Amino acid sequence: MAYLEVLGLRKAYATARGRTEVLGGVDLAVDEGEFVAVVGYSGSGKTTLVSLVAGLIAPDAGEIVLDGAPVTGPGPERGIVFQQYSLLPWLSVHDNVALAVDAVNPGRPARERRRLTEELIALVNLTPAAGKRPAQLSGGMRQRVAVARGLAMQPKVLLMDEPFSALDALTRASCQDHLLRIWGERRTTVILITNDVDEAILLADRIYPMTPGPGAVLGPAIEVGLPRPRARRHLSLEPAYQKARQAIVDFLRANRRVA
C-alpha cells in the first residue's frame, strides 16, 4: 500500500438544479517523499479533491489512508497551502508561521519554537520581512509565507491548491523556482494541484491528469522522466519533457468536455 492512498473518492453537492457530482470515484497513490501533481481544467473539482484529502469536508464514498491511518478530519499532518493563501491579516509574517509551529510543537521550549519559525522564514527568503503584515507584502511574498506555514505544520504530505494561480507570470516562475529549491532540500511528500501543465512537469515526479467534471476522475499517472536537480533553463527542450507534455495534453484533449 502506498504512503497516501485515495480510493474511489466521490463527492456531490446539492445545487439549485439537483445534485451535481463533482468527483466520480477518484483513485490516487503517492509514495513517501514523492512530488505528485494533479493537472486539470479550472472547475473540474481539483479544490474539492484537496479539501477532501485535507479532511475539511467529508466524502460521500471512498476512503483516504495516510501512512496506514484513515483520514477522518483536518490535521497538520496534511499541511495545506491554500489557493488564496489565507494568511491571517492581523498577524505578522513571523506570527503567521509561528502559529503553525506552536500548534504542532506544543511540547518544545519557546526558544526552540522561535528558532524553527525563523528557520522557515529564512528558507523562503523572507527574513527581512518577518515583522511585516501580509497586506504590506507582494503576491509572491505572501505565497512564500503560505509555503513556510505549510511546511511549519511538519506535514506527512503537503497539499498545494493551485498555489501560484493568483500570480503574474514572472512572479509565478520565481515562486516555482523557490519551491523546486525548497523541495530539493526537504523532500516533503507533496500533492500539487494545478491547471498549468508546464508547472506540473517542472516540479513533479508523477502527474495525474484530471477529466473535467461533473463526475471527474483521474487518468493514469504519467511519469516525468526528468533527472533532479532540475533547472528551468533548456528543460523544455529535453525529450522526456516533451513526451510527458504530449501525454498530458493528449489525455486532457481526449477527455475534453463536449460543449
Added chain:
Amino acid sequence: MTHATVKKIVLPLLGVIAVLSLWTVLSQTVATDLPSPARTWRESRRYVLEPFFKDGEMNQGIGRLAFYSLVRVGKGFALALLLGTPVGFLLGLSRAFHQSFDPIVQFLRPISPLAWLPLGLVIFQKSEPAAIFTIALCAMWPTVINTAVGVRSISQDYLNVGRVLRLSRWKMLTKIVVPASLPYVFTGYRLSLGLAWLVIVAAEMLTGTPGVGGFLWQEYNSLVYSHIILSVVTIGVIGFLLDRLMGVVERRVRVA
C-alpha cells in the same frame, strides 16, 4: 481659492448661514417665543465663555455640565460594552445560544429609554445608578448585534487554517475569531456610543440630575428658552465629536 477649499469650508459655511437665517426669520415671524440667534448668544455667553463656573447645583458653566453628562455616559457605555461584547460573541459562536436568546435580544432592542428608566428607579432606588442602567440597556444592542454578525461573517478560509492546525478552542478564539471580528465589534461600539449619548438627555431630564440634559429641562421649567438652545447645540457638538473619535478608533482597527 481651490476647488478643495470651496468644498471643505465654503459650502458647509453656507449651510450654517442658511440655517441661522431661517432660525432668525422663524423667531421673528411664526415662533415668537423662540429666541433669535443673537439673543441666544447674549444670554448664553457666560456659560460658553466661562465653561467651568459654578453658582449652584443647576447653574453651572456648560463645560462642567457636559463633563457630568460625559462621565455618566462613560459609565453607562462601559457597562454596555462589558455586557454586550460577550453576549455578541456567544450569539455568533453558539447556535444553541443564538436560538435561545436571539428572540429576547430582538424583543428588548426596540424598548425606549423612557420605559427602562422607571424600572431602573424601582430597582436601584437612586437616580444615578438608574440612569447608568438605562444607558447600558439601551446602548448595548448595536454592540451585541454587530459582534454577532462579525463572528458569523468570519471567512471560512481563516477558520480552515485553525481547523488544519487543530487549534484549541481558546487559541481559535484569541488568534482567529476575535481579531477577525474586531472591525465589526468596533462599528458596534461606535453605534453604541451614539445611542448612549442619545439616552443621557432623556435620563437626565427624567431624573433631574445635573448635566446637559438636566440643565435643559430645568431651564425649560424656568422659561429661559435660550438655554434650551444652548443645551441642544452642546449635545449636538459633543455627539458629533464622540462619533468622530470612535470613527478614528474604528478605522485603526480596520487597518490592523
